[in-house]
Amino acid sequence: MSADASSSPTTAPVAGAPIPSILSPAYRATTIGMVALVSLHAFEALAVAAAMPTVAHDLDGLRLYALAFGGTLATSVIGMTLSGRWSDQTGPARPLWLGLACFVAGLLVAGFAQHMPVLVLGRLMQGLGAGAISVALYVLVGRSFPEPMRPRVFAAFSAGWVVPSLIGPSISGLIVQHLGWRWVFLIVPLLAIPAALLLRPALRQVGVVTAGSTGRNVVPWAVGASLGALALYIGGQQQGWFAIALLGPALAVLALCSWKLLPTGTLMLRRGLPSVIALRGIAASAFFGCEAFLPLLLQRERGLTPVLAGVALSLGALGWFSGSWLQGHQQRGWSRRQLLQSGALLMCVGILATSLAIQPGIPLWSAMVGWVLTGLGMGLIYPSLSVLTLSLSAPEHQGANTSALQLSEALGVATTLAISGSLFALFLDGREVLGYLLTFAIMLVLALSSVVVARRI
Structure with missing residues (x-):
């Protein structure tokens, strides 16, 4: 396949012409298939989190409870790395199909598991497959959609996460209660395979741009x-x-x-692509670090029910989607750097306001507004970094660089959660308020660092 044929499978919009809809006939099947896979991955992650206490009880596996969660994050690192290399060498089709096979096999192993170690094995397979799929989808966006359309595609990806965030845990509870926890795992393959089949025409059109090294x-x-x-x-x-x-x-x-x-210069915050990749890890660590401790704070210290604490997290998800939609449809001509700086500042203000919930005299609505602002900032940052990574990458390096982008997030979030969790555990002796202050201070420092790094894009 020639370079032109593989790198431009669809016609790019003419300069000055309206940007085509991502649901126009030429792109509809690809968009629906990709967003469906993203949504199913999000639903699986959230639904399993809600069902895991029941799973651990039924399989007598409380000692492996943490491993069932951390294992998927750990093996996704391998899936992302392999998928990035394969996408550059052979195109995104091979890693996507292999990733889907591994993801589905992991779901089946977990769904039919009779012992907790077998379920953990299934979770490890899921992480390996999910990591491969996520990178392959990014490369598919880069090779199937013209650059002006990519912000809207990534906004659609955000929407694919928001809906499961709102309804996933509730649906999971109903499935566990009426069908049994095994169907939380077994129902996803029934939907994932048809969604992936929608991508076959687009995958046939894209391939190797050049013979990658x-x-x-x-x-x-x-x-x-x-x-x-x-x-x-x-x-x-x-x-x-x-x-x-x-x-x-x-x-x-x-x-x-x-x-x-990671690319050379990432850990040193070198200007350009290295700072783009570093910012993904820093900003994601700040957001997901807060998200991990906010429900605990709201339930234990402010007396909210689990349902209301979940509603609070949903407000952040809605803020994220709003920011993502805005960056894809804004008409002011803001540059990606301006969007990143605005998003980082919003995260700083939002995390600071959210942390005020530690004080009993502060109204909870102020903390909720803060969490919405944090989500709004993340919505401006997250897809902008995806767009920039594809724009700053030669087509034959899109796989490796998008892999690095997601590796930065996975490694950053894992490190932040482990360190903040260990520090918080030191204060579980009646000094929990100090523990919350310390953990939120860490996230605020990360958000402030995002402001600085955004200036290096």
Whole structure:
């Protein structure tokens, strides 16, 4: 296949002409298929989180509870790395289909598991497949959609996460109650395979832009990062010297592997693409770090029910979607750098306002407004970084660079949650308020760092 045929499967909009809809006939099947896969991945993640207490009880697996969550994040690092290399060498079709096969097989293994170790094995397979799929979809966007359309595609991806965020846990509860927890795993393959089949025409049109160089073998570093992330996650659930014994070596392994996996200059915040990739990890760590502790704060310290605490998280998801829609449809001509700086500032204000919920005298509505602002800022940042990564990458390097973008997030979030979780555990002796203050201070520092890094894009 020639370079022109593979890199321009669809006709680019004429300069000055209206941007085509992502649901126009030429793009409809591809858009629906990609958003459906994103939504199913989001639903699976949220639904499993809601069902896991029942799963652990039925399979007598509370000791492996943390591993069932952390394992998917750890193995996704390997899936992302392999998918990035394969997408550059052979096009996104192969890693997408292999990733889908691994994801579906993991769901089936988990759904039919009779023992907790088998279920954990299924979860590890799910993470490997999900990581491969996510990178392949980004490459497919880069090679199927003209650049002016990409912000709207990534806005649609955000919508694909918001809807499951709103209804996923409730639907999961109904499935567990009336059908059994196994169907939380088994129902997703029934929908994922038809969604992926919608992508076959687009995948046939895209391929290898040029004969990509295999470069150095990064698979051992990906495996090392996966093991480091897993040890970090497990260590974050421990206390005392055992936690320190796990966290120290895990952080060292993660730092070394990240240095080898991410583009040169990423950890040094070099201007351009390295700062784009670094910002993804920093901003995501700030947001998801807050999201992890906010429900605990609202329920334990402010007396909210789990349902109302879930509603609070949904407000952040709606803010995220609003910001994502805005960056894809704004008519003011703001540059990506302006959108990133605005989003980072909104996150700083939002996290600061959200953290005020620690004080009993502060009205809860102010914290909720803060969380909406945090989500709004993340909505401006997240898709903008995806657009910039594709724009700043040569077509033959889109796989490797989008893999690095998502690796930055996975490694950053794992590190932040493990460290903040361990620090918070030190104050579970009647000094919880101090623990909350410390963890939210960490997230605020990360958000402030996002403001600085955004200026280096």
